[in-house]
Amino acid sequence: MELITKQKNEENWYQTLTFKVVMIGILVLLLLIPLGMVKSVIRERQATEAEVERELFEKWGGEQVVTGPVLHVPTFYYVKEDDELKKHKRWLHVMPEDLMINGAVEPEVRYRGIYKKVLYNSDFVISGEFKKLDEIEVVADEIDWNNAYVTVGISDNRGIKGELLFDWNGNEAEPEAGMVIQDLNSSGVSIKVAIAEEQLSEKLPFEATFRLSGAKGLWFNPVGKTTKVQINSSWNNPSFVGDFSPIDPIVNEEGFEANWTVTHLNRNFPQYWLGRGYQIDTHQLGVNLYDPVNHYQKSLRSAKYGILIISLTLLVFLFIELVKKKEVQIIQYLLVGLALVLFFSILTALSEHIGFTWAYLVASLAIIAMVTSYSYGMIKDRQQAFWIFIMLSILYAFLFVLLQLNDFAFLAGNIGLLLALGAIMKASLKIKTSQSKIKTSV
Secondary structure (H helix, E strand, O other): OHHHHHHHHHHHHHHOHHHHHHHHHHHHHHHHHHHHHHHHHHHHHHHHHHHHHHHHHHHHOOOEEEEEEEEEEEEEEEEEEOOEEEEEEEEEEEOOOEEEEEEEEEEEEEEEOOEEEEEEEEEEEEEEEEOOHHHOOOOOOEEOHHHEEEEEEEOOHHHEEEEEEEEEOOEEEOEEEOOOOOOOOOOEEEEEEOOOHHHHHOOEEEEEEEEEEEEOEEEEEOOOOEEEEEEEEOOOOEEEEEOOOOOOOEEEOOEEEEEEEEEHHHOOOOOEEEOOOOOOOOOOEEEEEOOOOOHHHHHHHHHHOHHHHHHHHHHHHHHHHHHOOOOOOHHHHHHHHHHHHHHHHHHHHHHHHHOHHHHHHHHHHHHHHHHHHHHHHHHOOHHHHHHHHHHHHHHHHHHHHHHHOOOOHHHHHHHHHHHHHHHHHHHHOOOOOOHHHOOOOO
């Protein structure tokens, strides 16, 4: 009798619940390998897209930062060195009293192969005035007003399209390429302005008109004592960035309009100073032309939930096998797991051509149909196949909702996991193993 029992146990050890759970656990760990390969492919495609973006930006112009106009005046002071008076030069930097920036930004979508990037052209009118210069108190032995410069900082000069027209105190001035003074900016244009003695007691108005192209974002340094920025565009997905928020921005299907007002009290530098004492780019404002079709990031996020979907699905098959006494082979668990991994690869490939939402719908329907039909072929039970269809539909719908959330994704994911675990615990109560499948030691 003992010999028969021992032989029966040896024959059926591979049918025990413990063995099945261990094998499924090992199978899930093995499926991490193809899942990791899919993630690697997504990152590779993402890197390729970034390279295409870099190439486009090199030819068109990248993110643009506009600064100024700022007035620069050479000053001189004498220092006695080796019994000689030597002349040293420092630049006096004067910020405008009032600065008004009006810009119209028109997006332009460019394609490179399957990749789409949002670029823009913008038309600017920048106007304002400098205060009476004779009110400036500066310690210097000599101030050379006749060789002053006004600079307009532009972070990427490749974006300047056509001429930059500059009106200084009612007279047209000729801009020069590059920055004559690089204390504050390293790129932009310089305009020489000769300030006569009688003009020191007057306010000096200015106006700059130019066309600027760029990509992704447009930023401004609010250097005026009072800076007002008004931007409008036909792009309806703006992302307002920087240290200052626009005042009551308007965003609708036709585009957006945003206005900022910043005073000198909101920044960390004065209206004028000598040399390199301050940085003017510590507080900026601006807007990014946000592209909502960031399908690689969403595909990568979805793949991070892959192990969860695989584990829950294989557990459902295990419960069906134990409750309904329908034997499922390990190779069949493996094929179902591979089908679930394939979903993420199909999703990434389709999203490059038809967008993420439609790609998700097509890929999920294809995998749900495949796994459902395969499960019916395994267990020959329409009702159980239907429940597998419902379970997969809920899983993929829940994952899609998670991918749309930002601030509440972590909370929603934990709530979903809690409900799923509760359902699994309840289902596990129905599992009953026969005495013939329990290992006993005799």
